[in-house]
Amino acid sequence: xxxxxxxxxxxxxxxxxVLLLAACSKDTDSSGPARRGGTLRVGALGTAxxxxxxPHANLSNDSDFLxxxxxxxxxxxxxxxxxxxxxxxxxWEPDVERRRWTFTLxxxxxxxxxxxxxxxxxxxxxxxxxxxxxxxxxxxxxxxxAADGPNRxxxxxxxxxxxxxxxxxxxxxxxxxxxxxFTKAVGTGPFRLESYQGGNARLVRNERWHGExxxxxxxxxTMFESATALGNAVLGGQIDLASNVGAxxxxxxxxxxxxxxxxxxxxxxxxxxxxxSDGPFADARVRTAVRLGVDRNALVNQVHSGYGKVANDILGxxxxxxxxxxxxRTRDVDRARTLLREASFDTGRSxxxxxxxxxxxxxxxxxxxxxxxxxxxxxxxxxTQDANAFYDQTWLKAPLxxxxxxxxxxxxxxxxxxxxxxxxxxxxxxKDAAFDAATAKALAAQSDSEYGQACRDVQRIQHERGGYLVxxxxxxxxxxxxxxxxxxxxxxxxxxQLERAWLAE
Amino acid sequence: xxxxxxxxxxxxxxxxxxxxxVFVVVDLLPGSTARAxxxxxxxxxxxxxxxxxxxxxxxxxxxxxxWISGVLTGDFGSTARGRxxxxxxxxxxxxxxxxGGLALVVTVVVSLVLGAWWAARQSLAPGVxxxxxxxxAGVVPARRGADTLxxxxxxxxxxxxxxxxxxxxxxxxxxxxxxxTLLILVFALAAGWLPAVTITDRSGFPASPxxxxxxxxxxxxxxxxxxxxxxxxxxxxxxxxxxxxxxxxDGISARTVLVRHVLPFALPTIVASFATTVGMxxxxxxxxxxxxxxxxxxxxxxxxxxxxxxxxxxxxxxxxGAVIMCVLAVADGIRAWSLRGHG
Numbered sequence: 056x057x058x059x060x061x062x063x064x065x066x067x068x069x070x071x072x073v074l075l076l077a078a079c080s081k082d083t084d085s086s087g088p089a090r091r092g093g094t095l096r097v098g099a100l101g102t103a104x105x106x107x108x109x110p111h112a113n114l115s116n117d118s119d120f121l122x123x124x125x126x127x128x129x130x131x132x133x134x135x136x137x138x139x140x141x142x143x144x145x146x147w148e149p150d151v152e153r154r155r156w157t158f159t160l161x162x163x164x165x166x167x168x169x170x171x172x173x174x175x176x177x178x179x180x181x182x183x184x185x186x187x188x189x190x191x192x193x194x195x196x197x198x199x200x201a202a203d204g205p206n207r208x209x210x211x212x213x214x215x216x217x218x219x220x221x222x223x224x225x226x227x228x229x230x231x232x233x234x235x236x237f238t239k240a241v242g243t244g245p246f247r248l249e250s251y252q253g254g255n256a257r258l259v260r261n262e263r264w265h266g267e268x269x270x271x272x273x274x275x276x277t278m279f280e281s282a283t284a285l286g287n288a289v290l291g292g293q294i295d296l297a298s299n300v301g302a303x304x305x306x307x308x309x310x311x312x313x314x315x316x317x318x319x320x321x322x323x324x325x326x327x328x329x330x331x332s333d334g335p336f337a338d339a340r341v342r343t344a345v346r347l348g349v350d351r352n353a354l355v356n357q358v359h360s361g362y363g364k365v366a367n368d369i370l371g372x373x374x375x376x377x378x379x380x381x382x383x384r385t386r387d388v389d390r391a392r393t394l395l396r397e398a399s400f401d402t403g404r405s406x407x408x409x410x411x412x413x414x415x416x417x418x419x420x421x422x423x424x425x426x427x428x429x430x431x432x433x434x435x436x437x438x439t440q441d442a443n444a445f446y447d448q449t450w451l452k453a454p455l456x457x458x459x460x461x462x463x464x465x466x467x468x469x470x471x472x473x474x475x476x477x478x479x480x481x482x483x484x485x486k487d488a489a490f491d492a493a494t495a496k497a498l499a500a501q502s503d504s505e506y507g508q509a510c511r512d513v514q515r516i517q518h519e520r521g522g523y524l525v526x527x528x529x530x531x532x533x534x535x536x537x538x539x540x541x542x543x544x545x546x547x548x549x550x551x552q553l554e555r556a557w558l559a560e
Numbered sequence: 561x562x563x564x565x566x567x568x569x570x571x572x573x574x575x576x577x578x579x580x581x582v583f584v585v586v587d588l589l590p591g592s593t594a595r596a597x598x599x600x601x602x603x604x605x606x607x608x609x610x611x612x613x614x615x616x617x618x619x620x621x622x623x624x625x626x627w628i629s630g631v632l633t634g635d636f637g638s639t640a641r642g643r644x645x646x647x648x649x650x651x652x653x654x655x656x657x658x659x660g661g662l663a664l665v666v667t668v669v670v671s672l673v674l675g676a677w678w679a680a681r682q683s684l685a686p687g688v689x690x691x692x693x694x695x696x697a698g699v700v701p702a703r704r705g706a707d708t709l710x711x712x713x714x715x716x717x718x719x720x721x722x723x724x725x726x727x728x729x730x731x732x733x734x735x736x737x738x739x740x741t742l743l744i745l746v747f748a749l750a751a752g753w754l755p756a757v758t759i760t761d762r763s764g765f766p767a768s769p770x771x772x773x774x775x776x777x778x779x780x781x782x783x784x785x786x787x788x789x790x791x792x793x794x795x796x797x798x799x800x801x802x803x804x805x806x807x808x809x810d811g812i813s814a815r816t817v818l819v820r821h822v823l824p825f826a827l828p829t830i831v832a833s834f835a836t837t838v839g840m841x842x843x844x845x846x847x848x849x850x851x852x853x854x855x856x857x858x859x860x861x862x863x864x865x866x867x868x869x870x871x872x873x874x875x876x877x878x879x880x881g882a883v884i885m886c887v888l889a890v891a892d893g894i895r896a897w898s899l900r901g902h903g
Contacts, residue, residue, distance in 0.1 A: 096759075103652065103855070104863025104872060107641060113599040191601035252764050253651055253855055277759050277853075280862075284757045284853040291748050291756035443591025443868060446600050479603060 087540075093558035094273040095539065097121065098285045098294040101278035106254045108237045110228035111180070111187040117299060118278040122256045124551040125274060126167075127228035127242035130158055130177075130208075131220050133549040136375040138464045139220045142266075143172070143229055143243060144208075153215040153499055158223075160206040164265040166231055167247045174202035179232040181208070181223075191480075192226045194219070215499035217506065218467055225548055245269045245554035254278035270557040282415070286534070289314065295536040295558070298550055301415050302360035305532040315535050318362060321373030322531030322546035324460045325358065325420050326366075327408070331522035332484040334454035335406055339520040344394040346524050347387045348431035349424055355527040357423050358416040362530040368521060369514050370473065371466030372528050373546050376507065378466075378514045391431040405434035406455055411445040414459035416529070421457050424526075451482060458482055462547025463528060470494045470513045474521065483522020490516045564892065571888065575881045576628065579874050583624045586870040596867040597640045614640055627871055636875040640867060645875045648860060653879060655765055656849070656856035660841045662772060663779035667841070668834055671784050675791025675830075676818065678724050679799070724788070731785025736844040740778035740851040747774060757853040764855060775852045779844050783837045790833040794826035801825055828895040835884075835891035842880050 101116030110127050114120045131147075134140030144158040164172040181200045185193035199211040210219060229243055240248040245266060246258035258274045277294060279285035286304030289297035290311075297304065308314040329336035329345060336342055351365040366372055367383050395402065410421040418439050425435035440449060449456050460469070472478055475494050476486045493512035500506035517523070531546055538559045543552045594610035595602060602610075611617050615626075630637050636645035748756035754774055761767040795818075798804065804821050846858035857876055864872035 102863035102866075103648075103859045104639070104867055104869065105641065106643070112641075113597065113602075115599060189598075189602060189606055191599075250762050252760065252762050255760055257762075279757070279853050280850045280859045281853070284851060287744055287749065287756035288759070288853065291752070293755055293757060293759055441589070441591060441866075443596050443866060444589070445591075446595055447591045450600065480601065 087559070089270055089541065089557045090559060091270045091557070092272050094275060095271050095296060095553070095556060095558060096275045096277065096294040097296045097298060097553070098277050098279050098288050098300075099298045100280075100282060100285060101254050102280060103254060103278070106278075108240070108251075109187065110230060110237065110242075111184040111192075113188065116254065116278065118254055118276055120548065121298065121551045121553075122240075122248070122251075122258070122276050123228060124225070124244070124548075125246040125258050125553065126240050126244045126248050127230065128164070128244045129225050129227045129229075130223040131227075132224055132552060133462065133464060133545055133547065135545060138373070138375060139224060143177070144220075144223075147220050149217070149219070151501070153217050153219075153501070154213070155209060155211045156219045157203060158208045158210065158220075160208070161265040162206075164243050165263055166243050167241050167261060169263070170231070172229065172243050173205055173232075174208050176232045177208045177229050178202045180229045181210075181227060183230075184227060188226065194222045214495075217498055217500055218465070218471070221465055221468060246274060249273070264554075266554070269554045271553075274553060289534045289536075292536070295539050296542070296553075296556075297534045299531055300534055301532055302362040302529070304534055305362055306360060308534045313537050315537050315539075317531075317533040317535060317542050317544060319531035319533065319544050319546045319550060320364070321463045321528050322461065323414055323529040324366070324370060324372070324458075324463050324525055325414055325417055325529060326370075326458055326526060327421075327424065327524040328456055328458045328482040329522045329524065330454040330484050331520075332486055335400065336454055336522070338398040338400070340394040340398040341400050342520065342522060342524075344391040344398070344400070344431060345428065345433065346384055347391040347394070348428045348433065349524065349526050350386045350427050351384075351526045353427070354420060354423055358420040359527060359529045362532055363527050364530075365527050366525040367518060368523055368525045369466060369517050370460065370469035370523060370525055371463055372525075373464035374466045376466055376510045378511050381514065381518050384518075388430055395432060400433070402432040402434070405436045407438045407453070408435040409438050409440060409445065409449045409453050409456040411440050411442045411457070413442045413445075414529075417457050417459060420526075424524075451480070451484075458523075462549070464546060466510060466514055467494070467497050470517070471498065474517065485522045487516060487520070490521075564889075564896075567892065568885075568889065571885050575878070575885065578881060579628065579878055580624055582874045582877050583620060583627075583870055586865070586868055586873055587620050589865075589868060591868050593640045593868040593870070596869075623870075627874065631875070631878060636878075637871045639864075639872050640869045645872055648872070649857070649875060649879060651764060652855065652857045652860050655760075655854065656842075656845055656858065657883075658765070659772065659775055659779065659849070659854060659856060660838070660845055662776045663783070663841050663845075664834070664838060666776060666780040667783040667787055667837055670780070671787035671791050672830075674724065674728075674784070674788040676795060678721060678788065678792045679795035680814070680818070681721055728785045728788045731781050732789065733785070734782060735847075736778055736782055737847045737851060739781050740774070740848055743774045743778055744851070758855065759853075760855050766854070771852075775848050775854050778848045778851070779841055782844070783840060787830075787833055787837060791826070791830050794829040794833075795822055797829075798822045798825035824898050827898040831891045831894045831898075835887050838887045839880075839884050842883065 099118040099121045101118035105115045107114050107116065107119050110123045114123060128143035130142060130144040131139050132142045143161055143164060145161045147156055147158045149156050160172060160174065160177065166172060178200050181193060182197045185197050195210045195212055201209050203209045212219065231241055245261055245264045246269065247261050249257045249259045255278055256276045260269050260272055262268055282301045285297045285300045286307065288294045290307060305316050308316050329342050331337060346368055355363045355365055367381060371377060408421050408425055410418050412418050421437045425437050428435055471494055473480055473482055474485045474490060476491050490513065493509050493516065497506055497509035497513060500509055531550055533542065533550065535542055540557050540559060541555045543549050592607060593616060594607045594614060598606055598610055615623060627637055636649065638644050639648065744756050747754045755771045758766045758771045766772055799822050804817060807817050807821050845856060846861060849856045849858035850862065861873060861876045
């Protein structure tokens with residue numbers, strides 16, 4: 056991959072096509088000549104009560120997100136290196152300040168009904184996304200989204216932000232101007248919606264797609280309420296692909312010749328947030344002690360069933376900028392005890408570790424951590440809450456709780472969204488002037504070296520005194536029939552990029 | 561007719577009280593509906609705005625009143641995500657009704673056959689007396705001397721009864737999810753005879769009929785276990801009645817005695833048991849639907865409780881409650897009919 060950071064930042068002319076090809080060749084498991092035709096039957100998790108067809112609303116069902124991503128195009132999508140690949144936007148350039156970004160739309164992009172995509176459609180969609188989905192989905196204010204000619208869109212942010220192309224990944228689904236009824240689902244994506252029933256959909260190839268046309272004739276998406284049922288369906292041959300089905304099903308499928316287990320690294324972070332501003336974990340030495348007190352290998356083996364790898368208390372392990380030169384923290388019980396003593400940590404009482412059964416293994420991880428930390432004298436009482444209650448009462452507030460994040464391919468994304476002082480999702484209430492400065496520097500960087508240095512600073516501080524215990528990363532586990540090829544191998548939501556998949560005879 | 565109407569009014573009042581309880585209980589659960597809809601990243605301002613939009617800032621009695629007055633006009637309102645609940649129920653209730661209906665039919669047929677057979681054979685096989693009625697004059701002893709062939713196969717029957725006794729206990733005691741998991745393991749994953757999960761076609765119903773077999777069995781087996789025992793006990797009890805003894809002494813055939821003289825007396829108990837089964841089947845479908853990915857009401861209910869979407873939860877309860885009420889009314893009718901002239 057011959058692109059450096061500067062090229063990514065400037066994303067000069069023509070880079071789009073290169074990136075697209077690069078992303079394809081890197082992220083897939085090509086084998087033999089690809090064959091055209093066939094219907095891929097995909098199972099994805101979802102809940103009937105949460106079915107959502109509005110591409111700009113909160114898509115909490117995997118199945119809905121999959122359907123939406125195949126029908127609609129986002130401006131950009133995840134890639135391997137760089138971690139942003141073009142989609143409806145083929146290229147993007149910032150101004151000198153990195154505040155004003157111009158995105159150029161793909162040539163010949165049309166909606167499924169044949170009408171061409173204009174910048175007006177994109178502007179309308181992005182504005183609607185901001186209104187319906189809020190700032191976490193669309194970081195640019197409604198009035199700062201504007202058209203610049205028929206095929207260019209300009210996004211302006213108040214502070215410099217080198218990450219804007221990344222921030223418009225996945226969610227920025229483009230619909231036709233003034234659409235509010237999404238039952239027909241007229242998008243610009245690689246597949247057209249043929250039928251839809253209660254969360255299940257049949258999608259057929261869009262021959263006119265602006266990208267390379269998909270090989271599959273059709274994709275049938277079936278929604279599954281439970282991972283167990285999803286696993287049984289693929290084991291029983293009723294579907295060809297179980298998306299994000301988890302480690303248990305992975306183990307079962309491992310020995311089967313007719314199935315393949317796709318392990319997507321850096322998929323989900325399961326960790327612990329320690330409140331850094333006040334309370335028992337405010338002293339950085341206590342946080343370091345906790346991080347030294349856990350046995351990461353044991354956690355990965357027990358909680359992720361071995362489908363994962365240890366992490367180093369830095370979020371964004373899949374980032375090409377992830378700093379591998381920082382020494383891996385390993386268990387050191389003596390050092391942890393010493394640090395606790397130095398910080399006068401009260402080992403006489405027990406502390407609640409709040410958790411919820413949200414990500415697979417989350418509650419189990421809390422229990423294992425509690426057992427391990429008893430060895431350094433930290434007594435934890437695991438309290439499991441219902442997910443809804445957790446987000447209402449515990450999240451962003453409690454001194455110690457488990458967290459999970461997906462799509463871990465950007466250190467700067469997490470630094471900015473979860474750890475900078477001004478963030479409204481500051482899970483550890485981390486307020487560190489040096490960290491904020493490094494983050495701001497990375498966001499405003501005008502050169503590769505400047506960006507690289509700032510990113511390293513961000514990670515070093517996080518590793519040294521941050522509020523997260525990031526002990527390991529879970530692989531995303533998909534199980535597919537051995538006939539299915541070129542499935543996505545990137546972590547997180549990149550799992551929905553099925554447009555290159557094909558079926559052997 | 562008057563007592564029947566009074567009973568109906570009482571049941572409707574009970575259902576309304578139950579629905580009010582559902583509102584209170586879901587409201588007491590910690591967590592916010594608005595946040596569940598908007599996702600964890602929503603700002604407090606957006607959550608507050610959504611709560612206003614959904615009317616969640618109004619007092620609970622007011623919300624209950626506006627929902628229930630809607631229900632009385634046939635409008636169940638809309639989900640927190642803005643979907644029509646009527647549409648949701650119209651989508652998801654028919655498959656559940658199909659699954660539950662089939663499970664009920666299988667339960668009724670199998671437990672009637674097994675229960676009657678057991679009651680008859682038990683009384684026939686000497687020394688296998690279990691439970692009340694087994695030691696007294698049963699239906700068949702009158703024919704005992706006449707039928708030597710049956711006597712010779714008594715050992716086989718005896719052992720079958722010996723199997724039925726523990727088998728029905730075990731079936732009644734095992735929860736649906738265990739039965740479901742075992743069925744999938746054996747018949748779908750190991751043998752490969754039947755599909756492990758349900759895949760729906762464009763109508764929203766299972767794409768092929770064989771996808772119904774395992775879910776129906778998973779629901780029916782525990783109910784068969786329970787109801788077979790009830791049927792047997794009711795028949796054995798009814799067989800003890802003096803008039804049955806006299807008909808037996810009159811030399812009337814066993815079949816006639818069973819159908820004309822025993823069954824009508826056992827019927828109220830049996831029907832009441834089947835009526836209770838309707839509730840159990842609806843409850844069990846919640847679990848079974850999830851395990852088999854069956855597209856029904858159970859999944860909607862589970863998701864709605866997690867989302868604190870009280871209108872949906874209450875609507876599902878109202879609908880299930882209405883079904884159970886109808887079934888109870890039918891049971892009452894049968895009871896009244898079978899007790900005619902006796903009560």
